[in-house]
Amino acid sequence: MTIDLKTVKKISKLARISVDDKKAKKLESDLNSIFEFIEKLNQLDTSKSEPLTSVVDAKLQLRKDEIKSQNIRDQILKNSPDDNKDFFVVPKVIE
Amino acid sequence: MSNITDLTLVDLVEKIKKKDLSSKEITKAYVERAEKSKKLNTYITEDFNNALKKADNFDNSPDFDKKIPGIPIAVKDLFCTKNLRTTAGSKILENFIPTYESTVTNNIWNEGGILLGKLNCDEFAMGSSNETSFFGNVQSPVAEKLVPGGSSGGSASALAAKLTPTTIGTDTGGSIRQPASFTGIVGLKPTYGSCSRYGIVAFASSLDQAGPMTRDVKDCALMLSIISSYDNKDSTSINFKREDYLKKLNKSIKGKKIGIPKEYRVEGMPKEIEDLWQKGITIAKEAGAEIVDVSLPNTNYALPAYYIVAPAEASSNLARYDGVKYGFRSEGKNLIDMYEKTRSEGFGNEVKRRIMIGTYVLSSGYYDAYYLKAQKVRRLIKDDFDDVYKKVDAILTPSTPSTAFKIGEKTNDPVSMYLNDIFTVPVNLAGLPAISIPAGHDQKGYPLGLQIIGKAFDEQNILNIAYSLQEEVNFKNKMNDWWM
Numbered sequence: 001m002t003i004d005l006k007t008v009k010k011i012s013k014l015a016r017i018s019v020d021d022k023k024a025k026k027l028e029s030d031l032n033s034i035f036e037f038i039e040k041l042n043q044l045d046t047s048k049s050e051p052l053t054s055v056v057d058a059k060l061q062l063r064k065d066e067i068k069s070q071n072i073r074d075q076i077l078k079n080s081p082d083d084n085k086d087f088f089v090v091p092k093v094i095e
Numbered sequence: 096m097s098n099i100t101d102l103t104l105v106d107l108v109e110k111i112k113k114k115d116l117s118s119k120e121i122t123k124a125y126v127e128r129a130e131k132s133k134k135l136n137t138y139i140t141e142d143f144n145n146a147l148k149k150a151d152n153f154d155n156s157p158d159f160d161k162k163i164p165g166i167p168i169a170v171k172d173l174f175c176t177k178n179l180r181t182t183a184g185s186k187i188l189e190n191f192i193p194t195y196e197s198t199v200t201n202n203i204w205n206e207g208g209i210l211l212g213k214l215n216c217d218e219f220a221m222g223s224s225n226e227t228s229f230f231g232n233v234q235s236p237v238a239e240k241l242v243p244g245g246s247s248g249g250s251a252s253a254l255a256a257k258l259t260p261t262t263i264g265t266d267t268g269g270s271i272r273q274p275a276s277f278t279g280i281v282g283l284k285p286t287y288g289s290c291s292r293y294g295i296v297a298f299a300s301s302l303d304q305a306g307p308m309t310r311d312v313k314d315c316a317l318m319l320s321i322i323s324s325y326d327n328k329d330s331t332s333i334n335f336k337r338e339d340y341l342k343k344l345n346k347s348i349k350g351k352k353i354g355i356p357k358e359y360r361v362e363g364m365p366k367e368i369e370d371l372w373q374k375g376i377t378i379a380k381e382a383g384a385e386i387v388d389v390s391l392p393n394t395n396y397a398l399p400a401y402y403i404v405a406p407a408e409a410s411s412n413l414a415r416y417d418g419v420k421y422g423f424r425s426e427g428k429n430l431i432d433m434y435e436k437t438r439s440e441g442f443g444n445e446v447k448r449r450i451m452i453g454t455y456v457l458s459s460g461y462y463d464a465y466y467l468k469a470q471k472v473r474r475l476i477k478d479d480f481d482d483v484y485k486k487v488d489a490i491l492t493p494s495t496p497s498t499a500f501k502i503g504e505k506t507n508d509p510v511s512m513y514l515n516d517i518f519t520v521p522v523n524l525a526g527l528p529a530i531s532i533p534a535g536h537d538q539k540g541y542p543l544g545l546q547i548i549g550k551a552f553d554e555q556n557i558l559n560i561a562y563s564l565q566e567e568v569n570f571k572n573k574m575n576d577w578w579m
Contacts, residue, residue: 003455015447015450016434016435017438017442017447017451018436019439030448031448031451031455034448034452034509037510037513038399038402039399040396041399041400041469041472044393044472044475046471046475049474049475051467051474052470052473052474052477053301055287055477055525055551056331060330075192076194076420079191079420080420081418081419081421081422081424082424088419090419091426091429093430
């Protein structure tokens with residue numbers, strides 16, 4: 001299968017990465033060569049194989065549901081590109 | 096006495112315990128050498144002044160019961176360090192200051208280590224040559240204009256150039272072992288679940304593992320016993336009995352069954368790598384190991400499966416970089432526009448490429464054909480190893496299908512870059528431990544590595560085999576400090 005420009009644009013929309021026409025062209029060719037390589041998997045019969053999601057057999061550990069507050073709001077907000085000292089600030093969403 | 100920076104970690108620890116050397120002397124020696132080695136571009140963030148202060152503090156009230164008392168260490172910039180910038184080699188995290196410390200680095204400081212600074216790496220650990228970092232490519236100390244490998248390229252380069260006595264990296268598809276092989280050092284990827292992933296910038300969570308990169312196998316055993324720990328902050332951390340890997344290190348290779356997988360004899364592999372593999376086999380045999388021909392029939396499918404699984408997990412892990420809570424933001428007309436511009440400008444080309452692959456294979460209508468298929472293939476690859484381990488104790492292969500290449504040589508061809516990892520990726524898919532040790536040089540004098548793959552949680556065994564091989568191989572680094 002081949003990935004066309006329209007598909008590249010669609011994926012970029014889903015991935016929330018803006019892509020101009022020149023970059024889309026380059027991505028189209030890169031992704032096609034990568035998928036050509038990936039398609040090799042179709043030679044393999046996997047009908048009897050169970051999907052492997054994790055190599056760890058252990059059950060997930062449960063922990064007590066308790067608050068472990070470190071009171072580091074200000075430090076966390078310091079890393080944000082824009083805040084009003086109490087909250088993260090983003091462009092207006094509701095008109 | 097020889098140069099401080101020539102000593103192994105184990106020797107340094109001994110000297111500091113005997114009070115032959117102070118922490119300050121050691122730290123100063125490394126800082127001075129790093130100052131003269133800027134050309135290699137190994138550091139993203141230096142923390143030298145703090146390191147020297149901490150060394151002073153250590154000398155004033157030393158605690159020699161620690162495993163690495165007063166020893167300075169630089170680490171890959173993928174480990175979050177509290178109050179010290181952590182970038183993952185990305186513009187999007189250029190100014191990120193973590194409010195917490197990764198468990199693995201915390202373990203190192205708890206045993207007396209002192210942070211020297213943060214080492215360059217491929218952006219979000221995505222790359223095999225350290226050319227995708229926002230902070231510029233890393234030079235290999237082996238030769239000018241040569242890549243150190245990746246993604247832990249800064250770590251490999253800094254260690255090989257003797258800018259840190261030891262270091263740690265992370266390995267998702269070979270990111271410790273491939274650069275170790277390219278620069279003539281030892282690198283170990285532990286069993287999945289051995290070293291906590293807490294505080295490590297996530298790439299592909301079902302594959303990522305931290306591990307030591309060291310001058311020799313003894314140092315590697317020491318570092319592993321420090322960083323490996325059960326951690327309830329990582330839900331995939333496994334609670335098993337960890338050994339004192341250094342104390343139990345021995346050359347017991349006699350009677351060990353070592354498998355040689357025929358599928359690793361790939362087309363186009365240079366003769367010198369084939370010869371090196373043969374040399375490893377001969378040494379193991381002479382030391383009393385039993386060599387067994389084995390087959391891992393699905394090896395060829397590991398890399399394509401990896402390039403579905405890893406990008407899929409990455410696309411989901413990297414969704415958090417949206418310009419809101421931390422990191423770089425580019426202004427937009429509205430929220431969505433802001434997200435799209437931020438991610439477009441904040442991520443480099445390789446990271447964007449992988450997010451796009453991951454988004455595509457997880458998108459509606461393609462999930463079964465790609466992602467589910469890859470997970471089924473992953474099962475077959477793990478089954479291959481399980482079958483082989485009924486017959487052998489460990490597997491011996493070359494670490495990489497080629498030696499280090501020139502900077503820029505493979506940047507325009509992603510698939511040829513990906514092929515670097517054909518011998519290392521299957522190990523991550525199966526969650527197994529594997530070590531790469533330097534074992535020889537090619538005609539140009541570039542190092543070559545051998546990889547020993549073990550059963551899950553059998554790190555002691557592969558360390559022991561590596562230790563026996565190391566003695567016989569007698570690898571000598573040929574570096575001449577050309578960059579100074």
